[in-house]
Amino acid sequence: xxxxxxxxxxxxxxxxxxxxxxxxxxxxxxxxxxxxxxxxxxxxxxxxxxxxxxxxxxxxxxxxxxxxxxxxxxxxxxxxxxxxxxxxxxxxxxxxxxxxxxxxxxxxxxxxxxxxxxxxxxxxxxxxxxxxxxxxxxxxxxxxxxxxxxxxxxxxxxxxxxxxxxxxxxxxxxxxxxxxxxxxxxxxxxxxxxxxxxxxxxxxxxxxxxxxxxxxxxxxxxx
Amino acid sequence: xxxxxxxxxxxxxxxxxxxxxxxxxxxxxxxxxxxxxxxxxxxxxxxxxxxxxxxxxxxxxxxxxxxxxxxxxxxxxxxxxxxxxxxxxxxxxxxxxxxxxxxxxxxxxxxxxxxxxxxxxxxxxxxxxxxxxxxxxxxxxxxxxxxxxxxxxxxxxxxxxxxxxxxxxxxxxxxxxxxxxxxxxxxxxxxxxxxxxxxxxxxxxxxxxxx
Amino acid sequence: xxxxxxxxxxxxxxxxxxxxxxxxxxxxxxxxxxxxxxxxxxxxxxxxxxxxxxxxxxxxxxxxxxxxxxxxxxxxxxxxxxxxxxxxxxxxxxxxxxxxxxxxxxxxxxxxxxxxxxxxxxxxxxxxxxxxxxxxxxxxxxxxxxxxxxxxxxxxxxxxxxxxxxxxxxxxxxxxxxxxxxxxxxxxxxxxxxxxxxxxxxxxxxxxxxxxxxxxxxxxxxxxxxxxxxxxxxxxxxxxxxxxxxxxx
Numbered sequence: 313x314x315x316x317x318x319x320x321x322x323x324x325x326x327x328x329x330x331x332x333x334x335x336x337x338x339x340x341x342x343x344x345x346x347x348x349x350x351x352x353x354x355x356x357x358x359x360x361x362x363x364x365x366x367x368x369x370x371x372x373x374x375x376x377x378x379x380x381x382x383x384x385x386x387x388x389x390x391x392x393x394x395x396x397x398x399x400x401x402x403x404x405x406x407x408x409x410x411x412x413x414x415x416x417x418x419x420x421x422x423x424x425x426x427x428x429x430x431x432x433x434x435x436x437x438x439x440x441x442x443x444x445x446x447x448x449x450x451x452x453x454x455x456x457x458x459x460x461x462x463x464x465x466x467x468x469x470x471x472x473x474x475x476x477x478x479x480x481x482x483x484x485x486x487x488x489x490x491x492x493x494x495x496x497x498x499x500x501x502x503x504x505x506x507x508x509x510x511x512x513x514x515x516x517x518x519x520x521x522x523x524x525x526x527x528x529x530x531x532x533x534x535x
Numbered sequence: 536x537x538x539x540x541x542x543x544x545x546x547x548x549x550x551x552x553x554x555x556x557x558x559x560x561x562x563x564x565x566x567x568x569x570x571x572x573x574x575x576x577x578x579x580x581x582x583x584x585x586x587x588x589x590x591x592x593x594x595x596x597x598x599x600x601x602x603x604x605x606x607x608x609x610x611x612x613x614x615x616x617x618x619x620x621x622x623x624x625x626x627x628x629x630x631x632x633x634x635x636x637x638x639x640x641x642x643x644x645x646x647x648x649x650x651x652x653x654x655x656x657x658x659x660x661x662x663x664x665x666x667x668x669x670x671x672x673x674x675x676x677x678x679x680x681x682x683x684x685x686x687x688x689x690x691x692x693x694x695x696x697x698x699x700x701x702x703x704x705x706x707x708x709x710x711x712x713x714x715x716x717x718x719x720x721x722x723x724x725x726x727x728x729x730x731x732x733x734x735x736x737x738x739x740x741x742x743x744x745x746x
Numbered sequence: 747x748x749x750x751x752x753x754x755x756x757x758x759x760x761x762x763x764x765x766x767x768x769x770x771x772x773x774x775x776x777x778x779x780x781x782x783x784x785x786x787x788x789x790x791x792x793x794x795x796x797x798x799x800x801x802x803x804x805x806x807x808x809x810x811x812x813x814x815x816x817x818x819x820x821x822x823x824x825x826x827x828x829x830x831x832x833x834x835x836x837x838x839x840x841x842x843x844x845x846x847x848x849x850x851x852x853x854x855x856x857x858x859x860x861x862x863x864x865x866x867x868x869x870x871x872x873x874x875x876x877x878x879x880x881x882x883x884x885x886x887x888x889x890x891x892x893x894x895x896x897x898x899x900x901x902x903x904x905x906x907x908x909x910x911x912x913x914x915x916x917x918x919x920x921x922x923x924x925x926x927x928x929x930x931x932x933x934x935x936x937x938x939x940x941x942x943x944x945x946x947x948x949x950x951x952x953x954x955x956x957x958x959x960x961x962x963x964x965x966x967x968x969x970x971x972x973x974x975x976x977x978x979x980x981x982x983x984x985x986x987x988x989x990x991x992x993x994x995x
Binding site for chain 1: 580583584585586587605606608609611612613615616617618619620621622623624628632633635636637638662
């Protein structure tokens with residue numbers, strides 16, 4: 313089972329390495345969205361510092377969602393998804409492998425690029441580190457929840473826009489605490505522990521429930 | 536042993552078939568016949584568990600395939616209209632991944648050997664997107680040589696294959712049947728398979744005829 | 747004697763049953779609504795704490811808000827029943843509930859905006875309860891959008907059902923996170939959900955409960971009518987629907 317899990321992760325990473333542009337698009341989308349906000353709101357330092365956590369998280373939500381559309385789409389199109397459903401491996405393990413690979417390619421880069429946001433929005437160093445940590449815990453949750461939506465909208469016309477309608481409301485809790493912790497850290501008075509506990513709780517909950525729901529959704533959609 | 540009792544399937548509004556009954560013993564071959572749109576592919580997908588039938592029971596050695604779950608998928612190899620291979624990966628990688636996922640322990644030599652037997656010598660290391668339709672099909676079919684599944688469900692396995700490959704596939708299928716395997720297949724080509732116990736199922740008549 | 751509960755899970759037997767139930771619930775709705783509104787307008791004081799006559803929107807607002815939440819739970823429950831028991835009728839009921847739930851949610855938001863304008867001087871406020879209601883509307887929209895985006899009714903039913911269940915798991919978390927965005931302050935803070943602030947005039951409470959009940963009965967009527975339509979549409983090729991149409995010609 314573990315072998316199959318590793319196999320799926322490696323497979324998706326190899327595939328992504330052979331089509332690198334897909335990975336880079338997500339990253340650049342994030343950078344562009346983050347860079348556009350100051351042009352719209354004005355570049356006043358106080359304002360930027362205040363909106364930075366929210367902007368970073370909304371950009372992360374959108375970037376992760378855009379990438380999700382492709383999570384199962386190509387496997388669905390060439391029939392490999394059917395084959396995955398028919399392997400003697402538990403489907404949720406394979407789903408977890410795919411989500412992990414997807415997160416490594418689209419979520420992790422966002423975590424690593426976060427200091428750039430800090431730079432653009434005049435965030436103090438502490439807040440930047442907090443933001444990276446929050447993104448590190450939060451973006452996997454986004455990928456996990458989004459996988460359910462991606463599986464449900466598989467092969468539908470206008471699937472991408474539908475996906476956002478289904479999934480964005482479910483992202484709210486992660487965004488509230490993910491952005492909340494960065495704001496709290498920028499002010500520097502409150503205890504951050506509680507935020508991270510809640511975010512980790514979300515991650516554990518998503519890790520347990522999402523692969524099962526995604527597997528069920530895939531079985532429904534592949535029919 | 537595969538047993539189908541009272542199976543009914545529909546697509547949208549259309550009832551494809553109802554009250555379908557048959558059973559297949561080890562060492563037998565079932566041809567599923569019928570015009571386009573009579574539900575051949577749906578039947579095959581229902582048997583391997585991709586499609587949820589409206590009613591009826593599919594059982595493997597006396598147990599419902601739904602309750603067997605992974606124990607049953609271990610025994611099934613399905614090849615549909617899609618080849619189920621990644622175009623960005625090489626034939627070798629594709630084959631390797633599918634054997635790992637199928638839970639079969641296969642050495643590198645066996646992988647190379649299987650591709651060679653399928654007439655893909657020299658193409659093993661190329662991304663499958665540069666191969667022809669027939670060659671892609673061969674990559675997909677190479678799985679048959681390395682798989683331990685006893686029930687093969689093949690939807691139009693002969694499409695896009697040239698004469699030599701058709702012959703090869705026929706012998707692979709006969710071999711499987713002689714070794715006690717079960718094969719269910721659909722085809723539009725008149726292919727002569729004579730080994731084992733052959734059954735025919737014709738869909739799309741007033742009453743599905745089972746000979 | 748054992749009752750065959752599954753008898754009514756078949757659309758063909760449920761269709762006439764629903765037809766008989768509709769007038770019953772219809773009359774209940776009319777009586778309760780008339781009674782509740784009469785009580786609300788003529789037997790209650792003209793003020794609720796510091797609010798004047800306009801507080802009477804409570805008789806619509808609260809009923810709609812309660813129904814919006816209750817219907818989401820019911821929708822998810824029927825969806826679960828459909829997935830577990832494989833009964834087509836359960837999915838049809840879940841599908842029929844969604845529009846009524848969405849309308850109730852919209853009505854709660856709309857009346858809430860009127861109420862907010864008159865008492866707080868603003869149409870919209872990022873108050874936790876209003877925000878939660880807005881998110882609920884999004885969830886209903888998502889369910890209906892997914893349901894209608896899929897052509898094959900069976901896949902549509904099952905996919906939307908799964909979405910409703912995922913939504914049901916997420917709803918408490920979403921509401922809770924909107925209610926306390928700062929976890930350090932939340933442990934001690936509990937919102938009172940009573941618009942009167944504790945002790946409400948009993949007559950107002952009675953009228954509010956009666957109108958809420960009327961909303962509930964109305965939901966039955968609307969949902970049953972919609973289920974009947976869905977049954978006819980889905981089963982139009984079956985013999986019993988054709989016979990029914992022949993009879994009614």
